Amino acid sequence: MKYEQIKVLEEEKFRRLTGVKRSTFEKMIKILNEADKCKQGKGGRKPKLGLEDRLLMALEYLREYRTYFHVSRSDGVSESTCYETIKWIENTLIKHPDFALLGRKALLKSDREYELVLIDATETPIERPQKKQKQFYSGKKKRPTLKTQVIVDKKSKAVICTSFTHGRRHDFRLFKESGVRIHPEIKTVTDTGYQGLGKIHSNSALPKKKTKKNPLTKEDKRNNRELSSQRVLNENVIGMIKRFKIVSDRYRNRRKRFGLRFNLIAATYNMEIR
Known part of the structure; x- marks a missing residue:
């Protein structure tokens, strides 16, 4: 055997x-x-x-x-x-x-020791669906995908909760539709895909985008680098989860079990870092 x-x-x-x-x-x-x-x-x-x-x-x-x-x-x-x-x-x-992951309700509890959480989204390629192909087509990846939102605690490096949708959905729209609500005392750090998060959660930080009329100053660039050094933890966590090829390679199975498998792998990662 x-x-x-x-x-x-x-x-x-x-x-x-x-x-x-x-x-x-x-x-x-x-x-x-x-x-x-x-x-x-x-x-x-x-x-x-x-x-x-x-x-x-x-x-x-x-x-x-x-x-x-x-x-x-x-x-x-x-x-x-x-x-x-x-x-x-x-x-x-x-x-x-x-x-089992703690779930989105854990972010509303004031007695939790969360000081800073990181929010990011990742995509997994899938086979071209027979129906509703536009909903799954990702303009970023140029192919049909499934999108996963991952929220990570900065201190413990553990995955708190996840949310899933089709690849066409914007990152910020996925956050709003996921129903995640965060306690006002908890700070969030995201990338530039979450423009407008400050209206929902005032205690949030994201990099500043430059425009033709308003280029970035040295202070803005320094702040962006500091936020990037914090956000890299979320990328590392997603990379650890994607060691399992079922969530990184092209997903061939029924899409309804994708969330179960991603959560199982994320919970296994949480167990091993405790």
């Missing part, structure tokens, strides 16, 4: 292969084992693969984003079994409190 071969790997190589730390893998096994015991009482055929190998199959799918057919051939199971196994693992983990 695959897990018997890789469990002796060093921590760094284990993470390179699976995308998660060994401690996170063991935590996932514990959660899945409890759910599997409840599942066994309902009857059905005993799985061919052990729980560790089934989890490894799901992680390899998220990490490498090969087709179900190729993953099933590597693990010696049918394509339908591979699909059902990965789906069950994703659904089981996302329901557990340890793999």
